[in-house]
Amino acid sequence: MELQLIDYFRQRIPQYPCVRLGIGDDAAIIDLDIPQCVVTTDILMDGVDFRLSEVTPEAIGRKALAVNLSDLAAMAASPKACVVGLVLPEKGGVEIAKRLYDGLLPLARDFQIAVAGGDTNSWEGPLVISVTAIGLPSPGGGLCRAGAKPGDRIIVTGDFGGSLLGKHLTFTPRVWEAIYLYRSYEIHAGIDVSDGLALDLWRLTVESRCGAVIQAEKVPISEASHRMVAQVKSRMKPLDHALHDGEDFELILAVPPAEAARMLRDQPLSVPLTDIGEFVPDRGLWLEKGKKRTPLEPKGYQHKFSL
Amino acid sequence: MELQLIDYFRQRIPQYPCVRLGIGDDAAIIDLDIPQCVVTTDILMDGVDFRLSEVTPEAIGRKALAVNLSDLAAMAASPKACVVGLVLPEKGGVEIAKRLYDGLLPLARDFQIAVAGGDTNSWEGPLVISVTAIGLPSPGGGLCRAGAKPGDRIIVTGDFGGSLLGKHLTFTPRVWEAIYLYRSYEIHAGIDVSDGLALDLWRLTVESRCGAVIQAEKVPISEASHRMVAQVKSRMKPLDHALHDGEDFELILAVPPAEAARMLRDQPLSVPLTDIGEFVPDRGLWLEKGKKRTPLEPKGYQHKFSL
The missing domain is CATH 3.90.650.10 (PurM-like C-terminal domain)
Structure with missing residues (x-):
């Protein structure tokens, strides 16, 4: 079932030129424009960051990517590629996974971020979704938390x-x-x-x-x-x-x-x-x-x- | 408590020259040697990939990084940096987190992979640990699953x-x-x-x-x-x-x-x-x-x- 699900994603997820090797291998190879990248990761859990009983899986998939894009925004970095880790409830997990991607993929398209790979698991516990986003820093290194000066x-x-x-x-x-x-x-x-x-x-x-x-x-x-x-x-x-x-x-x-x-x-x-x-x-x-x-x-x- | 824990990690986690900006910001900036990277992600869950009741948190932390390093190995990629997402049980989570890192950090040192950032969460559910590793492909692009020829x-x-x-x-x-x-x-x-x-x-x-x-x-x-x-x-x-x-x-x-x-x-x-x-x-x-x-x-x- 896991293998079929990965095949399903592979067919649905658009290919981006920057992904030299993507879903279906042990790791993805990403072409960057410069020898530097920005990386950020966020995990969302059912019962903490959302309630699967109250919101759609599409909204959760969208949010899981969006919070990572927001972290890239905080650095003024431009989105490049992401990987998606899923821990799905055994019961109904395939349907949930498909709908998570139905929410995530349109946002990925809007922000020109490739879905380059992931890890798909199931268990008897609640839904967990982990996204790691890779971006390119702005010329000059980009924003960070340090640097504010009195008077700013x-x-x-x-x-x-x-x-x-x-x-x-x-x-x-x-x-x-x-x-x-x-x-x-x-x-x-x-x-x-x-x-x-x-x-x-x-x-x-x-x-x-x-x-x-x-x-x-x-x-x-x-x-x-x-x-x-x-x-x-x-x-x-x-x-x-x-x-x-x-x-x-x-x-x-x-x-x-x-x-x-x-x-x-x-x-x-x-x-x-x-x-x-x-x-x-x-x-x-x-x-x-x-x-x-x-x-x-x-x-x-x-x-x-x-x- | 979350903030103190992040401070604790920050003091314990060695700094690598390739991490221009690391733990304590919204995202990490990684210096790569070439405009390309290899990325892989794996999630381990209590009850599926290990049993927290039977093994030490140190062993789990080590394994969470090791499985990602093995994916980089499958591509003949050299390790560069990783980010670590934790979903900790509320009860005892701080102690578990410290011990996970006590197992993960020595392996990171052995394989010269920087811990560049992460996301630390708690909930009432079981332990989940997600690692995303970034590496550099071997000259020539590296290994992949495609390419075997009859007779090999x-x-x-x-x-x-x-x-x-x-x-x-x-x-x-x-x-x-x-x-x-x-x-x-x-x-x-x-x-x-x-x-x-x-x-x-x-x-x-x-x-x-x-x-x-x-x-x-x-x-x-x-x-x-x-x-x-x-x-x-x-x-x-x-x-x-x-x-x-x-x-x-x-x-x-x-x-x-x-x-x-x-x-x-x-x-x-x-x-x-x-x-x-x-x-x-x-x-x-x-x-x-x-x-x-x-x-x-x-x-x-x-x-x-x-x-």
């Missing part, structure tokens, strides 16, 4: 919060946006928001050895954040959702002030760019409301462990 | 069968052997034995559009195959274990007769090379005992699915 503006794409209401499955990874911005403006550092605006901004400041102040009234709060407040009936406000929900898969960029001003004047993307605050010399994270600055805890999604 | 000899490294008694955890991936042989002899095709000598040889013949005849008395049967017969009390004979057990992680090579003779005369490796038969024009797989040739079913490990 905090520029973000899109809006934040409430992604559980849909965006966590349907988001567009900011790949082309990141490449365009990195080529067109001076950008010191960048990260994508997977675990929360506050947490991921804090991660960027840690690598850049600085701090950051978010101006509360400037944070672009999604319409979904407001809906979350209405639906969930917790004590959280829309701003809290925007700061801490995560899975927005937008970009946070550290941009020198003059370049930031030019960027905001140009608004060169179809998604809005917003200045939400400033990087500062002191380590830490603060939220500024009016003139009042209070420490902001970098909450967000973290995997839990017990002893 | 079937050359194998090492011996086969009974790997469950230990070798499936302790095997040495034939990386240096493959690179040396590919550089020193004309070799038409190759594969590593993960799922069984018969099944993987059959896979090679499928890609090469030919068949193969194994001479029963020439198959190097491991001592463990004999022990399996003694212990398991099934109807299987030592030869059956050698042909079908799998997880030997030895190489099968298709070598033109004169080159095969030279290889066997030289015996250039510390592990024996054995000629076990011949590739033939007719599609299929046969076992020859004395003068009698019977079809050989390509049994071996396949993942199961039900509707």
